[in-house]
Amino acid sequence: MDAIVLAGGYATRLWPITLDRPKMFLPLGEETIIDPIFESLEADERVDDVYISTNERFADEFETYLTESGYEKPTLSIEETTDEDEKFGVISALAQLVERENLSDDTIIVAGDNYLSFGVNDFIDSFRDHDAPMIAAYDVGSREKATSYGVIDVDDDQVVGFTEKPDNPSSSLVSIACYGFPAESIDLLETYLEEGNNPDEPGWFIQWLHERTATYAFTFDGAWFDIGTADSYLDAIEFMLDGEPYVADSATTENVTLDAGVQILEDATVQNADLSRTVVFPKASVTDCTLSETLVDRHASVSGVSLTESTVGAYSTLEGAD
Incomplete structure (x- = not known):
């Protein structure tokens, strides 16, 4: 099996x-988004x-x-693009990868920016049991x-209806970017494209596929984040x-209040600050600040300000007025 x-x-x-940096x-x-996958x-x-x-760009x-x-x-397996405007669309990129790598086995496809509360191996178990196209x-x-x-x-795990981004959804059950295709189905990516269908979102392919071959759903509880x-x-x-907040061992904190969803990463310094739902990236500095819903990128320096729903770029300096 390939993935x-x-x-x-x-x-x-x-x-x-x-x-x-790739998201x-x-x-x-202590991990990245993609590590559990x-x-x-x-x-x-x-x-x-x-x-x-x-x-x-990210190779x-x-x-x-x-x-x-x-x-x-x-x-x-690298597609020849360096910018958003050059992208082929997800289905086109997948079809090109299948041809480029000469894939011919059962194949699992999963988005690297998904945070999943289940192991991909659980999905594979269900995929193997059904021996048919499967979506999480x-x-x-x-x-x-x-x-x-x-x-x-x-209906009893079989997909009987699929609509991509409907205005009036029939349910709140949605497809996430985790798919399984038996070897005999993987070539259907090219068939789909040859018919002139949408080359971008995988959902359009699933909408087309389930009308041609029995397709099943792996429904899971817990949590899922499309980051x-x-x-x-x-x-x-x-x-x-x-x-709980996360503070790396090498980070320095002094006189801080840290609420839920805070990460202070390696070699960062945070002093005299109140933080909630905020990430302070490696080697960044935050002093005399109140930050909420804010990302402070690596090597940035922020002092004397209150920020909400903000992003401070790498190597930037932001100082409040005296």
Whole structure:
């Protein structure tokens, strides 16, 4: 069995934090967003090879990550883009990867910016049991939220309806970016594109697929975070840390109040400050501040200000008026 980890986006909604780093490498405590996915795939003996679908801009960062991580299965498969405007669309990129790497086995596809409360191996168990195309499904709790996703109707785990980003969802059960395709279905990506269908969002492909072959849903409880904005990133941090702040051993803190969802990372300094739902990246400095819903990137210096829903770019200096 093969696996593809989708990591080709440019995360423009998180700029400048992700201007020169893949968002999959944003820290969650002592790990990054993508670590649990790689750990699960590395440990599963049914998975032979893991292909990281990324772009030319971030290829070097992934090469360094793989060298330092010690994982044996992942290899890079690089699409020839360096900017958001050059992207092929997710389905086009997948079809090109399948051809480029000559994939012909059962294949798991998972987005590297998903924070999942289940192990990918649990999904593989269900995929193998059904021996048919499978999608992971999560109840987002409201039909209003569901309008941003592919909405699923199921009957005894079989997908009987799928609508991508509907205005009036039939349920709050949505598809997340975790899919399983048997070997005989993987070529349908190219068939779908040859028919002139939407090359971008995977949901359009699933909507097309389930009408042609039996497709099943792996529905899970717990939590799922589609990390595409600062707010969703902070939500994932708060969940993962169970509401407690995280302070790296090498960080310096003095006279601080730290509420839920706070991360102070390696070699950062925070003094005389109140922080809530805030990340202070490595080697950043925060002094005499009140910060909420704020990201302070590496090597930035912030002093004498109150910030809410803000992002301070790397190597920036922000000082309050005297």
